[in-house]
Amino acid sequence: MILVAHPVGNQNVRALLGALNQRRLLHSFHSSLALHKDSWLCRLPVVGKECLRRTFDMVDGALLHSYPRYDVPRVLCDKLKWYSLTQRNIGMFCPENVYEHIDRASAQFLYNTARKPSQVYGYDGKCKALFTAAKAVGGITLNYEAAFGSISYACGMLDHEREANPAWRASIPNLSETTIRKQTAELALADRIIVASTFAKRTLGESGIAHQKVAVTPYGAPAPMVHKEVNVRAGGPLKVIFVGALTQQKGISYFFEALKIASGSVALDVTVIGADYANGRNQALNSELKKYRWLSSAPHDQVIRQLLAADVLVLPSLAEAFGLVVGEALSTGTAVIVSQNCGAADLIIDGFNGYVVPIRSAEAIAARLVELADDSEKLSALKHNAVFSAGRTTWDTYAKEVLDAILGQP
Incomplete structure (x- = not known):
């Protein structure tokens, strides 16, 4: 017992x-x-x-x-x-x-x-x-x-x-x-x-x-929630999402820096879901959140709806033993960009259903965002493969x- x-x-x-x-x-x-x-x-x-x-x-x-x-x-x-x-x-x-x-x-x-x-x-x-x-x-x-x-x-x-x-x-x-x-x-x-x-x-x-x-x-991780071909409409902005506590342990500053770099080349539609650990005390974070769609909290079904609408989840963690949202993203047909220090990188086959990037590298994240924004066929393939690889565990x-x-x- x-x-x-x-x-x-x-x-x-x-x-x-x-x-x-x-x-x-x-x-x-x-x-x-x-x-x-x-x-x-x-x-x-x-x-x-x-x-x-x-x-x-x-x-x-x-x-x-x-x-x-x-x-x-x-x-x-x-x-x-x-x-x-x-x-x-x-x-x-x-x-x-x-x-x-x-x-x-x-x-x-x-x-x-x-x-x-x-x-x-x-x-x-x-x-x-x-x-x-x-x-x-x-x-x-x-x-x-x-x-x-x-x-x-x-x-x-x-x-x-x-x-x-x-x-x-x-x-x-x-x-x-x-x-x-x-x-x-x-x-x-x-x-x-x-x-x-x-x-x-x-x-x-x-x-x-x-x-x-x-x-x-x-x-x-959830079973696949999408049961048909995942297509991407060419010409629209790349829909990027971050889900998790807004802490530096999650690499949040590198996420925003990557958005700044990538947005100089391509159009991005960004959603951020997560509580502000600093409770408004971080002026740098406050400034970034004003630029994008931010939900400080959301019920789980709303998080899933946001993932279904997104093209790519970014999770550039500095030290995270897993990251449950990665499995949820795959099940909704959302491509994933994670750092090598995110435990859920075990679920990502680089170039197949997402990308694994070095920690503290806004440049590497930005390069992948630009690549996916410019190549709708590549993005469609990653999203399709995300569904294919979902729910294995x-x-x-x-x-x-x-x-x-x-x-x-x-």
């Missing part, structure tokens, strides 16, 4: 929970708020929609354990724009305090429960106390999903950006030394490590983790591969 703990329950967590529950292998799930859709909390004003996002109907209610003390106030503070209370690392209701509370609570549960699990499954930066408790109890296998790859590696990339791009410092995530130390301790405690990409595995290797300890299980296959890795099956 396997105990799983995660603060919110992302799509990868849900896929694993569903597979474990179906096989009757789930011991319990521990989160900030884990509900069923018939909960009265889902009908409340203001927070009802957020509560609906925290429903896990695929899991038996008796196996769900909630620890909302910090996360519910965090959600309310964000909705009221009391950002000082949720600021990373220092706010009373910052994400780090949410993670710490759930980690300690699930560890205490493990100590107290009479029915011990045979394995625990934790996530990076969020399970040090749980893993320490499991080691103390003894006889429990520790599985660790490094969803971010090596946080230390990402910090090194961002430290470089602070010096190289001072105008964009407000958009650089502050990954604290405490977070790095916590992941280092978790990695040392883990018996098995799961990552979603070869890039993430490489970053762990550069941090001294033996490659035999790490299994690569790619995240799932589903969430069901992701969950199966994770279970194979942690249960020792071939």
